[in-house]
Amino acid sequence: MRRILFLAHSHAFGAFRVGSHHYARTLARAGADVVHLSTPISLAHRVAGRVSADAASSVPRGAHRDADGVTHLVPRTALPRPYGRFRVVRELTRQGIGLEFDAVLIDQPLLWDESVRTLSRRLVYRPTDLYPAGVKTRLQQRILTAADGVVATSSEVLRGLGPLDVPALVLGNGVDAARFAPPADVNADRPPVCVYVGALDARFDWQQVDAWARAHPDVRFAVAGPSAPPPISLPSNVDLLGPVPYPALPALLQGARVGLLPLSDDPLNAGRSPMKLYEYLGAGLATVARETPVIRPDDGAGLYTYRDREGADAVLRRALAHASPNVAGVQRAASESWQAKTDDLTAFLGSLPPA
Structure with a gap:
């Protein structure tokens, strides 16, 4: 071709x-x-x-x-x-x-x-x-x-x-695995930072981010993406970064411990193949996502999923406790x-x- x-x-x-x-x-x-x-x-x-x-x-x-x-x-x-x-x-x-x-x-x-x-x-x-x-x-x-x-x-x-x-x-x-992979000589344990990068529309669950942030006041939640002001008042440990240029994403992700995919109840989420999933893993993050017919758990690679709000906090705790950087996740992303x-x-x- x-x-x-x-x-x-x-x-x-x-x-x-x-x-x-x-x-x-x-x-x-x-x-x-x-x-x-x-x-x-x-x-x-x-x-x-x-x-x-x-x-x-x-x-x-x-x-x-x-x-x-x-x-x-x-x-x-x-x-x-x-x-x-x-x-x-x-x-x-x-x-x-x-x-x-x-x-x-x-x-x-x-x-x-x-x-x-x-x-x-x-x-x-x-x-x-x-x-x-x-x-x-x-x-x-x-x-x-x-x-x-x-x-x-x-x-x-x-x-x-x-x-x-x-x-x-x-x-x-x-995923552009080489772009997102953390430097091989940097193995320091990462700080308690959870990050989301992407669209902030009806498919994004602000309520879940709010619940996580209030349950974990010692964790920083960084949300990057273009949007109007969020529909709810968020606690002070949630930082709204606005749109982040694509070349700057690896550095942002490599400074975090957990990548988030808090999908809402929007039925269109059922078919999504989120690019950020493998970018998170490729950057060495443990990843937490709402489970869908497409997104399934892979605990060995540090990919944890939840089905409802009751299970979301326990899953985030597991991701925060996962070894960091997430070497198994980097390897999983390389195959994609x-x-x-x-x-x-x-x-x-x-x-x-x-x-």
């Missing part, structure tokens, strides 16, 4: 990195010509305040080739997708990007239009979330009708698609590297007969 197009939900110029960014980087470093086109920034979202002026100004206009060789494209539109006149082929042509690819991988249903099918003889849908209703559900069905294969980030996400008549693969998110995931993805793409 020498030329690959990602049609992705998130661009690479903010605080977060998602799976398509890592696949694109790994493939480009191996010599592939990779184009990563993400959800347009619309004037409507700017006016409504959903995209700030600072956030928009940090995103390059037009095609931008990064240090790894990936060509990034974040279109500007008047109306958000799927409304308005935006079409993928039209945007690629406008930017002088050739229209023939060995494979197209789409994870953002809102980017679908019929022109996408013309770009490659191999079209793969890569769902990363559950879409139980709404416009994304309708567009997802159109993609499935046209796709040659499916690569889902979890078995729950795959199950949510219903019966399929094309080849399918479950390929969970991975993005290179290994990319090898599996490439093999799957190669197995698909051209349409």
